[in-house]
Amino acid sequence: MTQQVFARIAGTGSYLPEKVVTNDDLSKxxxxxxxxxxxxxGIRERHVAAEGETTGDLAFHAAVRALEAAGVQASELDLIVLGTTTPDLVFPSTACLVQHRLGAHGCPAFDVNAACSGFVYALTVADKFIRSGAAKTALVIGSETLTRMVDWTDRTTAVLFGDGAGAVVLKADADTGILSTHMHADGSKKELLWNPVGVSVGFKEHEPNAGVRINMSGNDVFKHAVKALDSVVEExxxxxxxxxxxxxxxxxHQANLRIIEATAKRLDMPMERVVVTVDKHGNTSSGSVPLALDEAVRSGKVQRGQLLLLEAFGGGFTWGSALIRY
Incomplete structure (x- = not known):
């Protein structure tokens, strides 16, 4: 009988740009x-990447810290999956760029774009690789420079987003790790939260909102997010x-404190058992869940053997969860 294999989180890491923009700064x-x-x-401040500082830069620093925490050399990696909606280039993937900087040559490396659910999607892919035996050690990253597509004159979106990255190293384990992951999407709701620009689409169809800008119908997104997250938690x-x-x-996912509180209420979970970083980071899209996880681990909140529920909701719409015995 084949022994079951789990993907255990061996180490976590994160990175935030040095520049901090407070709410008072925005009010000016x-x-x-x-x-x-x-x-x-629930947001008080957010980090903003410096000029010339890229999604790949943030991802690299988070990855180095995760590898150090796991005691793993980059040369040991069998897989790199990076969740992002703000890649450095159209191609090659930001994962390939990070792989080169790490010196992890040869292993597969690719990006996953599922907006704010990107890290959960990437984690799911890596989990499948490890469960199938195709990889024994994997690096999963969520990294974003979302402020690069924020319209700073639009107060409905400018106040929400920040830049940052988080990463985990997964290792094959016979006893504990990721117990299950669950992913969903609904492309019919795309225009409630989207960036209407792309290589194939171009700019002209969406004047006067042409440009790489986030467009969001906040109230609608809130309603769909609460419903979807409630459903995936039950699942x-x-x-x-x-x-x-x-x-x-x-x-x-650290998008809005009210969404977090609504999910916690449905779980009958006190906020003391909910990791909240949105006040300091804003919405860092695919970076938010691994950033929050790393902070909780390094602060001593999360301990080995505990049961963690990760969940996220993003443009697409996409949403998903991961249940982990840490």
């Missing part, structure tokens, strides 16, 4: 205030024969 350039932003989103618990009270930590 658009009609808003710290009180207005914090009351509606995850049912798939593993667990009760919601079995979860030690909820580590959600």
């Amino acid at each position: 350039i658009i009609d808003t205030s710290d009180e207005w932003i914090a009351a509606r989103t 995850t618990l049912e798939a593993n024969g667990l009760d919601r009270h079995d979860i030690d930590w909820l580590i959600p």
Whole structure:
């Protein structure tokens, strides 16, 4: 009988750009205030990449820290999967660029674009590789420079987003690790949260909003996100024969504090058991879940043996979850 294999998180890492932009800073350039932003989103500040600092730069630094935490050399990697919606180039993939900088030559490396669900999607792909025996050691990264496509004159979106990266190293393990992952998408809702520009589409169809800019219908996104995350949480618990009270930590996508609180309420989980970084990071898209995970691990909140529920929702729409015995 073949022994079951799990993908265990051997190490975590993260990286944030040095520059911090507070709500008060934003109030000087658009009609808003710290009180207005914090009351509606829970965000107080966000990090912004410096000129010339790329998604790949952030990903590289997060990856180095994750490898160090795991005690793994880059040459040992069998796979690199990077979730991002703000790649350095159209091609090659940012994962390939990071692979080269790490010196992990030869292993497969590719990007996954699922917007804010990118890290959960990438984690799922790496988990399948390890479960199948195609890889024993994998690097999974979520990295974004979302502020590069923020319209700083649009207060409905400019206040929300930040830049950052997080990473995990997965190793094959016979005893513990990722128990299950669940992914979904609904492309019919694309125009509620999207960037209407691409290589094939071009700019002309969407004037006067041409340019790489985030367009979002906030109230609609909120409603769909709460419903979708509630559904995927129930799906995850049912798939593993667990009760919601079995979860030690909820580590959600850091988009909006109200969405996080709504998900926690449905789980009957006190906020003391929810990892929240949105106040300091804003919405870093695919970087948010691994950033929050790394902070929780390094602060000592998350301990070995605990049960973690990761979940995310993003443009596409995409959404997903991962249940992990850390």
